[in-house]
Amino acid sequence: MAIRIAAKSVFPTGSLISCSRHLKSNIILYLRDKVGVATRTRNNIFSAVFGPGGLTSSPTIAIFEERLTNIQTTINDQAPAYLQHFTSRVLPILQQNLDTMLTRTEASHDWTNNNCESMNHMTGDHRQYHNS
Secondary structure: OHHHHHHHHHOOOOOOOOOHHHHHHHHHHHHHHHHOOOHHHHHHHHHHHHOOOOHHHOOOHHHHHHHHHHHHHHHHHHOHHHHHHHHHHHHHHHHHHHHHHHHOOOOOOOOOOHHHHHHHHHHHHHHHHHHO
């Protein structure tokens, strides 16, 4: 979260978007390792957020809010110990992603930073090659 705050302070008019792969991983691992919910419950929550017709594919703020109400009910019913984490940590990032997708046509709900990580990997390989 600190990196997002720093980026926004340096680029106040910039649009932020977070990697969907990392968000997906965060949700699954938190539900499994911290909350300890069953696979079926994890899959229900995961699908409600990332699946077809899920929260991240909402085309408007109104639909996002409608789907959010349903997801919060699902979480409260199936994994109440996860609701605080979802509301305070995951939801603000999902809302920022939606804002970016609505204002930046090149952004998509399934954006990942794979290209950035590929470049980081190549840079790391290059450094190691020259340090040998």
